[in-house]
Amino acid sequence: MKLRPELAELLAGFEKRxxxxxxxxxxxxxxxxxxxxxxxxxxxxxDNIIVAVLVFIKERTxxxxxxxxxxxxxxxxxxxxxxxxxxxxxxxxxLARFIVVDVLQKGGVLTNYEVYISxxxxxxxxxVRLIEEERGTYHLTDDAFDFLFRSKEIESExxxxxxxxxxxxxxxxxxxAEALDQSRELVSKIRNMKVSMDDFxxxxxxxxxxxxxxxxxxxxxxxxxxxxxxxxxxKIIQDNAKERxxxxxxxxxxxxxxxxxxxxxxxxxxxxxxxxxxxxxQRSLINKKMSLSDAYQSILSDSYAMNRYERLNFDKDIMAxxxxxxxxxxxxxxxxxxxxTKPEFENRFSVENFYALQTKITELEEDDVEDIDSDxxxxxxxxxxNTRFSEICKSFFDYLITKTEFRISEFVASLNDERLxxxxxxxxxxxxxxxxxxxxKISISDWKKSNEMIxxxxxEFELSWCLxxxxxxxxxxxxxxxxxLDREFAFAxxxxxxxNRISMSxxxxxxxx
Numbered sequence: 334m335k336l337r338p339e340l341a342e343l344l345a346g347f348e349k350r351x352x353x354x355x356x357x358x359x360x361x362x363x364x365x366x367x368x369x370x371x372x373x374x375x376x377x378x379x380d381n382i383i384v385a386v387l388v389f390i391k392e393r394t395x396x397x398x399x400x401x402x403x404x405x406x407x408x409x410x411x412x413x414x415x416x417x418x419x420x421x422x423x424x425x426x427x428l429a430r431f432i433v434v435d436v437l438q439k440g441g442v443l444t445n446y447e448v449y450i451s452x453x454x455x456x457x458x459x460x461v462r463l464i465e466e467e468r469g470t471y472h473l474t475d476d477a478f479d480f481l482f483r484s485k486e487i488e489s490e491x492x493x494x495x496x497x498x499x500x501x502x503x504x505x506x507x508x509x510a511e512a513l514d515q516s517r518e519l520v521s522k523i524r525n526m527k528v529s530m531d532d533f534x535x536x537x538x539x540x541x542x543x544x545x546x547x548x549x550x551x552x553x554x555x556x557x558x559x560x561x562x563x564x565x566x567x568k569i570i571q572d573n574a575k576e577r578x579x580x581x582x583x584x585x586x587x588x589x590x591x592x593x594x595x596x597x598x599x600x601x602x603x604x605x606x607x608x609x610x611x612x613x614x615q616r617s618l619i620n621k622k623m624s625l626s627d628a629y630q631s632i633l634s635d636s637y638a639m640n641r642y643e644r645l646n647f648d649k650d651i652m653a654x655x656x657x658x659x660x661x662x663x664x665x666x667x668x669x670x671x672x673x674t675k676p677e678f679e680n681r682f683s684v685e686n687f688y689a690l691q692t693k694i695t696e697l698e699e700d701d702v703e704d705i706d707s708d709x710x711x712x713x714x715x716x717x718x719n720t721r722f723s724e725i726c727k728s729f730f731d732y733l734i735t736k737t738e739f740r741i742s743e744f745v746a747s748l749n750d751e752r753l754x755x756x757x758x759x760x761x762x763x764x765x766x767x768x769x770x771x772x773x774k775i776s777i778s779d780w781k782k783s784n785e786m787i788x789x790x791x792x793e794f795e796l797s798w799c800l801x802x803x804x805x806x807x808x809x810x811x812x813x814x815x816x817x818l819d820r821e822f823a824f825a826x827x828x829x830x831x832x833n834r835i836s837m838s839x840x841x842x843x844x845x846x
Contacts, residue, residue, distance in 0.1 A: 336454055347451045348459065355446040356480045359461045360384065363436045364817070365771055372423050385413060386432050390464065391473050391481055400470040403429050433471060437463045496522060500604075501570050504577070509600035516607035523614040530618070567615075571608040574601050718792035721761050726799035728752065729765075730807040733844055741766055741840045742822040754826050763837050765794045769815045770840055772796070776812040813844045 336344070361380055373379045389409045393401040403426070410425040417423070434440065445458040463477045473481070500515035578601040581594055732744050748756065756762040769775060780800060790798050800808065823836040 341451070341454070344449070344451050348448050351446070351448045352459070352461075352476060353480055353484075355448070355459070355461050356463065356476060358446070359439070359444055359463060360387075360436070363439075365773055366431065366435070367774060368427070369431050370773075372428065373421060378417070378421075382410070382413065382428075383432050383436055386410070386429075387437070387463070387473070387477065388481060390471055391478060394472040401472065402470050403433060406433060406471075433464070437471075438466070497566060497570070501566075501573075504570065504573060504604075507597075509597045509604070513600045513604055513607075516604045516611075519611050520607050520614070523611050523618065527614070527618055567608055567612055571605055571612075574605045574608070577601055578605065715792040718759065718761070719790060719798075721755065721758065722765060722790075722794045723799055723802045725756050725762055725765055727803060727807070728756070730803055733813065733842065734807060734810065736842070736844060738841065738843050740818070741837075741842070742824075744842075745822075745824055750826070753824070757826050757835060761794075763835075766815075766837070766840060768794050768796065770817060772815070774812055774814050777808050778811050781808065809846075811845045813842055816841050816843075 335341070360383060365376060365379075369379070373382070386406055386409065389406065390401050393405060407425040407429040410423060410428055414421075414423055414425070444461045446461060447456050448459040449455075450457050450459075461476070462474050464471045464473055496515055496519050500512050500519065503509070503512035503515060578598055581598045581601070728748065729744065732739070732747055745753070745762075775796070777800070780797065818839045818841055820839050821836055822839050823834050826833045826835060
């Protein structure tokens with residue numbers, strides 16, 4: 334089976350999007366070892382340090398003949414320690430080895446994620462590798478380098494400038510294929526700015542009261558910066574591209590050059606064309622900014638007039654003043670005629686709707702009424718997910734309190750089909766197991782002693798809340814640990830008479846009383 338052409342076009346290049354998602358998952362899905370947890374108890378802080386190390390490896394290896402070893406990374410962590418909270422003391426060598434070996438290299442095990450491949454229209458396992466090692470030194474893979482570059486947070490106008498800068502840099506290095514991609518992205522970004530201006534104008538017309546002057550200044554300043562800084566830079570790049578295209582043409586005519594000279598000329602011609610498109614779009618954007626300013630002022634003025642009119646007391650502010658002769662006749666006429674011109678209501682329906690054949694309420698079947706009522710009383714999805722996690726946790730502890738050691742596969746095997754189907758909805762059971770594994774050691778005694786405020790979750794698994802929902806006799810243990818096994822197990826879930834097979838990693842649970 335093939336996707337419809339419009340869907341295939343929509344999902345073209347989808348694997349490139351998933352590549353960045355999977356790189357992010359690879360960075361944050363790691364085993365939180367006890368020694369590292371004692372060193373850095375805040376996992377969010379550890380995530381920041383891991384990405385900082387990734388950035389350090391990138392910068393370190395960009396220079397010529399500069400290597401990045403574990404010792405270099407440990408030195409970097411020593412220097413980084415000055416900005417960490419005072420109560421945190423790190424062993425830089427131990428932390429460096431954990432980040433590089435356990436997190437970035439996944440313990441030497443290649444990580445695969447299932448990804449939709451648009452060219453083949455199938456799902457395949459795609460490997461994710463963040464760093465490469467060569468004789469004790471490390472460098473980023475191309476995917477990790479691209480991820481760091483694209484994930485840097487920048488303002489939209491700066492993003493536009495960065496794209497233009499990258500295009501110029503690729504041109505200097507005769508990398509015309511990459512420069513061509515940047516020129517296409519430049520056209521896309523400038524057109525996206527036009528769309529955002531149209532969206533701003535639409536929101537102004539819908540409700541000007543929700544639009545702050547700061548939002549208006551942001552939209553206008555983006556275009557102003559574009560006019561002042563980008564126009565000349567683009568002209569310089571375009572002239573440079575024309576010179577290079579002419580040089581390649583002359584080289585080809587004289588018989589000198591590489592075999593791919595024709596490909597470079599074609600790329601340069603498209604770059605020149607894209608830059609010209611961008612310049613024209615910029616001019617259009619400048620004109621659009623002027624009309625936007627006028628329209629914004631007009632809508633603001635009309636809104637002020639409407640608000641002022643709505644505050645008028647007709648008898649006190651108009652009739653009383655007219656009797657006293659305090660208002661000039663032309664102003665009186667303006668006040669009296671104003672209701673005939675404002676407000677201009679949107680056309681929400683047509684007149685013929687009033688004369689169309691209407692259905693009587695009494696003609697509804699009783700069964701239909703019952704269906705409507707059942708839809709209204711449908712359970713809140715957040716509450717349903719919270720209840721599901723709570724029930725899984727109760728079943729898990731009911732099994733746990735009778736054991737000293739068991740596997741998750743054994744716990745799953747103890748569930749009947751109805752329970753298994755309920756627990757596997759929205760992958761709730763695998764999510765809970767992975768969350769417990771990320772903690773590795775769950776101390777019930779420490780949780781009892783803590784005065785942590787319990788907040789009802791918004792549909793996600795929250796261990797503290799689930800523990801608070803358990804009966805006291807389930808919590809008569811000291812702690813339990815979760816370790817991952819190098820094996821998977823599969824089980825079947827019956828759905829509407831059909832069997833769905835679910836595969837997941839197995840874990841061993843050790844209970845201490």
